[in-house]
Amino acid sequence: MGQDPEAQEEAALRAVRQRLHQRFDSCLGANTVDRVVERVQRGFDASPIRSFIPILVERQATDALRSAQRSVATNNTEN
Numbered sequence: 001m002g003q004d005p006e007a008q009e010e011a012a013l014r015a016v017r018q019r020l021h022q023r024f025d026s027c028l029g030a031n032t033v034d035r036v037v038e039r040v041q042r043g044f045d046a047s048p049i050r051s052f053i054p055i056l057v058e059r060q061a062t063d064a065l066r067s068a069q070r071s072v073a074t075n076n077t078e079n
Contacts, residue, residue, distance in 0.1 A: 005050060012054035013041065020058070024065045027072060036068070037061050 040061045
């Protein structure tokens with residue numbers, strides 16, 4: 001018997017968070033990654049269809065983290 005949909009979503013979101021930490025922790029720090037993922041995830045709290053939430057969270061969080069990464073890189077080159 002498979003996992004219930006809520007458990008599947010939670011597992012997928014844990015995997016998303018782990019991938020984003022691997023990509024962005026060294027530049028932005030774990031706290032920033034966690035805050036961005038949580039903010040994006042909260043934006044989907046009221047969504048009735050849950051199937052694609054992990055994919056959407058990963059895409060939106062990646063975009064936000066890339067933007068933050070560019071800002072950090074720009075600030076570092078200006079100093």
